[in-house]
Amino acid sequence: MSDAKRILFSAVSLSLLLCGCGEKVSPADKSSSSINNVSESSTTSTEGETVSPDTSYAETSAPNTSVSATEETTAAASEEKTEPETAAVTEEETISPAAMELMNDMTLREKVYQMFIVTPEQLTGSGGCVTYADSTVQQLFMDCPVGGVILFAPNLTSQEQTAQLIASCQDYAKESCGAGLFVAVDEEGGTVSRAALKLGTTSFSNMEYYGSVNDPQLAYDVGSTIGSDIGSLGFNVDFAPVADVNINSGNELGSRIFSSDPYIVSEMTANVVRGLQDQGVCATLKHFPGLGAADGNTHYDNYVHIYRTIDELRESEFVAFSGGIEAGADFVMIGHQKVSGIGDDLPADLSYTVVTTLLREELGFKGITVTDAQQMNTIAGVYGAGDAAVRSVEAGIDIILMPADLRSAVDAVCSAVEEGRITEERIDESVARILNQKAELGLLG
Numbered sequence: 001m002s003d004a005k006r007i008l009f010s011a012v013s014l015s016l017l018l019c020g021c022g023e024k025v026s027p028a029d030k031s032s033s034s035i036n037n038v039s040e041s042s043t044t045s046t047e048g049e050t051v052s053p054d055t056s057y058a059e060t061s062a063p064n065t066s067v068s069a070t071e072e073t074t075a076a077a078s079e080e081k082t083e084p085e086t087a088a089v090t091e092e093e094t095i096s097p098a099a100m101e102l103m104n105d106m107t108l109r110e111k112v113y114q115m116f117i118v119t120p121e122q123l124t125g126s127g128g129c130v131t132y133a134d135s136t137v138q139q140l141f142m143d144c145p146v147g148g149v150i151l152f153a154p155n156l157t158s159q160e161q162t163a164q165l166i167a168s169c170q171d172y173a174k175e176s177c178g179a180g181l182f183v184a185v186d187e188e189g190g191t192v193s194r195a196a197l198k199l200g201t202t203s204f205s206n207m208e209y210y211g212s213v214n215d216p217q218l219a220y221d222v223g224s225t226i227g228s229d230i231g232s233l234g235f236n237v238d239f240a241p242v243a244d245v246n247i248n249s250g251n252e253l254g255s256r257i258f259s260s261d262p263y264i265v266s267e268m269t270a271n272v273v274r275g276l277q278d279q280g281v282c283a284t285l286k287h288f289p290g291l292g293a294a295d296g297n298t299h300y301d302n303y304v305h306i307y308r309t310i311d312e313l314r315e316s317e318f319v320a321f322s323g324g325i326e327a328g329a330d331f332v333m334i335g336h337q338k339v340s341g342i343g344d345d346l347p348a349d350l351s352y353t354v355v356t357t358l359l360r361e362e363l364g365f366k367g368i369t370v371t372d373a374q375q376m377n378t379i380a381g382v383y384g385a386g387d388a389a390v391r392s393v394e395a396g397i398d399i400i401l402m403p404a405d406l407r408s409a410v411d412a413v414c415s416a417v418e419e420g421r422i423t424e425e426r427i428d429e430s431v432a433r434i435l436n437q438k439a440e441l442g443l444l445g
Contacts, residue, residue: 098444099435102178108424110145110177111431112413115393117148117182117370117401120155120169129154131161133168141172144406147399147434148182148237156198159233166234170443179435180443182282182399184237187226188256192240201229207242211258211268219268223275223283231281236441239333241272243285244292245320251294262316266323273327282437285324287335287372289354290317294337304378309341313358322363330437331368332359334397336378347378349392356396368433373402380404386412393422398430 095103103111120130123140130137131154149169156162166183173181186192190206197203202225204210210219223241230238245265246257258268273283290313293306308317325332334349348354349371359365371392374380379388389400389409393416403409416422438444 095432095436096439099432099439102444103428103431103435106177106431108417108427109410109414111427112410112417113145114147114177114179114431114434115397115399115413115427116146116403116406116410117150117184117399118146118406119152119402120149122402122406123149130165131155131157132165133172137169138172138175141169141176144410145173145177145179146181146406147179148184150184150186150239150402151194151235152186153194153198156194159199159201162195162199163233170234174443174445178444179438180441182237182434182438183235184239184284185230185235186239187230187235188240188242189222189226190256192256195230195233195235199233201233202226206255207258207268208246208255211261211264214259214264214268216267216271219271220275223272224279225275227276227279227281231279235281236443237282237284237331238276239284239286239331240276241269241283241285241324242287243269243321243324244287244290245316247290247293247316248295251292253291257292262319265320268323269320270323270327273324273329277328277330280441282330282441283324284331284333284370285321285329286333287337288317288321288332288359289313289335289337289339289342289348290320291335291337292317303382304337305340306337307340311341313339313341318358318363325363325365329365329367331370332365333370333372333401334359335372336376346391349374349379349397350383350388350395352395354395360396368398368437369396370399371397371401374400374409375402375404385409389413390416390422393426393430398433 106114120133120137121128123144123146124130124137151162151165155165169183170180173179185194187195188207189196189204189210190208193203195201204222204226210222226238226240242253242256242258243265244251244253244257245262246253246260251257258265269285273285276283290306290308291304293308294304321332334355336347336349338345338347339354342348342351342353344351344353355369359369371379374385374388374392383391385403385405385408389403390412392400393413400409413422413427417424417427435444
């Protein structure tokens with residue numbers, strides 16, 4: 001959310017309260033003891049300092065901003081948290097008329113499909129790599145109107161081919177359900193740069209270098225250049241920047257992380273976010289609640305355990321993520337790691353405590369939550385695609401990335417709604433966020 005929007009929503013909320021029109025509605029009751037543990041009004045840090053869950057974790061400076069992080073946090077804290085009164089409302093935001101009209105016209109299955117981002121190959125089900133979209137792909141979008149696609153290096157052969165592939169997919173998606181696609185890529189800079197490596201767009205060093213320089217303007221320029229490069233090809237979501245803190249040298253991310261100092265990570269990620277989003281590309285903070293303390297690999301291991309208390313997360317990882325959240329990051333990606341201090345022994349993207357209690361309620365994130373790829377072994381090797389999808393939605397996830405089996409995952413979520421395990425209002429909450437963001441990107445109609 002932009003600075004201007006935050007101030008506007010705060011002013012509206014305050015005026016409603018002064019007029020006696022606002023009621024504070026308690027969040028849905030959850031009996032989990034782990035949720036109760038992290039919802040206390042204050043806790044004591046490992047250094048003996050009292051830390052409030054409502055603490056503003058970091059103040060970040062940035063080029064070309066008129067509202068400080070402190071002012072923004074104060075304004076956000078004054079807002080009343082209310083449950084959506086109707087399907088037209090998502091938290092403090094009102095769904096746009098175009099998004100509301102489209103959502104009302106969608107079937108349950110069409111809405112659930114909007115909650116998935118997949119590779120083109122997951123749509124086709126074939127072993128071949130998709131580099132162009134033909135009539136077969138067109139029909140698949142009619143059958144499976146997914147919310148987005150993610151492209152990897154094999155899908156990219158030239159800038160012209162990539163732009164044409166994306167444009168065709170957008171046309172087919174709009175024809176199928178009236179909503180265009182989130183088209184995502186992992187373009188972090190450094191070693192994770194699909195476009196730079198395959199298409200010759202601007203290349204950058206690993207983010208560790210920029211963290212060592214610690215120049216906010218340089219971080220902004222990196223984000224702005226990447227956003228301009230990939231935006232010109234048709235990408236509108238970048239699964240970057242990495243907002244993890246380099247705590248354990250054995251983590252799987254290494255030089256992709258800006259720093260071991262959470263305040264440096266906070267400031268650098270905030271400015272990359274601003275740079276990307278000033279170019280019309282949605283930024284994604286990853287991998288909440290932090291993967292930098294891990295000693296394992298979520299791609300291959302059955303479990304990745306992180307031994308961190310809630311206090312330790314608040315003192316480090318939450319400081320880092322708060323910078324990008326305050327900068328208005330459109331997406332946050334939730335990882336598959338299990339964190340000991342959470343207490344529920346679930347991968348983070350299946351955990352209500354992580355997604356809703358900590359990220360949304362404590363850190364105040366209002367944008368779109370997306371899982372890490374659920375084809376990874378920590379999910380696919382332990383949970384079925386359907387079970388993982390249902391648990392993710394229950395946790396508060398908006399978009400499931402790359403389930404092991406798309407159709408099984410969609411069927412499971414639809415069945416959970418029909419059986420009463422998940423309410424359709426819960427689905428509408430996520431779809432409202434998704435369609436609102438698409439409206440801002442000009443993807444509706």
